[in-house]
Amino acid sequence: MARETVTDPTKKNTNRVVAGVCIAFFGGMIGMAYAAVPLYTMFCQATGYGGTVKRATQQYADRVLDRDITVRFDANTAGVPWEFQPVARSVTIKIGETVQAHFSATNKFDxxxxxxxxxxxxxxxxxPYFNKVECFCFTDTTLKPGESxxxxxxxxxDPDxxxxxxxxxxxxxxxxxxxFPVDKNKPVASSAPAQSTNKVPNTEASLGG
Known part of the structure; x- marks a missing residue:
């Protein structure tokens, strides 16, 4: 005659608790992985960590120094079928001076x-000392076929x-x-690796408000 197997209710409940904890931990790790990129980006923009430019909280510096500094511009694409480049290669400004430079983009896709x-x-x-007041990089940009x-x-x-x-x-x-392409885009048939597209005339960018 076969012997009956007696299940310990306490052990069964313990196994359920352990399983629940494992599932919750796994789900939390996935959530952290998805949150890591935007949180890291926000941290970098707030602190300038890793060469990330800070988003300015004010339009002007508290002072302008009688000292020049040259800002060079570089533009690249990674999987985006655009022609993307700075209008001018560089601009020389006073430290603390608020200036405006321009980039251009043209959609070469159909x-x-x-x-x-x-x-x-x-x-x-x-x-941490390079402050952006306004920038096209703060939002996504959509271009129609052939649109520039x-x-x-x-x-x-920052003078500091x-x-x-x-x-x-x-x-x-x-x-x-x-x-970079935004997720809502359909895959491009042939996406080239990141490449510089800053072939522009060697003129200074216009200054403005």
Whole structure:
């Protein structure tokens, strides 16, 4: 005669609790993974960490120094079928002066396409002192087939940069953008790797408000 197996109710409940904890932990890890990228981006934009440009909380610096600094511009694409480039290769400004530069983009694809720009500066230590007041990179951009768009960026270099020993003699900052496709786009048939498209005339960017 077969022996009956007696199940311990306490052990059964314990197994259920352990299983529930494991599922909750696994779900939490997935949620953290999805949240990590936007949270990291917000952290970088707020602090300038890793060369990420800060988003300015005010339109003007508290002072303008009688000292020039040159800002060079770089534009790249990664899977976006656009021609994307700065209107001017560089601009020389006063530290603390609010200026406006322009980038241009043209959709070379046969349907509307949405892109989003990431950005940073070199050297990385200058990130916390490079402040953007307005920028096309703050929002997604959608272009119709063949459509071109002027994309301005308004910025200033914080005068406190001269108080940093490693940056006190800095003469040049490079502001670099890379345009990526937004998720809602359908896959492009052939996406080229990131490549520089900054073939522009060697003229200075226009200054403005």
């Amino acid at each position: 349907r509307p396409f949405t892109g989003r720009a990431t950005f940073n500066v070199q050297p990385e230590l200058a990130g 768009l002027d994309m301005p960026v308004v910025f200033y270099v 940069i001269v108080n940093v020993p490693e940056l006190k003699d800095l003469k040049t900052i490079t502001l670099s953008y890379t345009m």
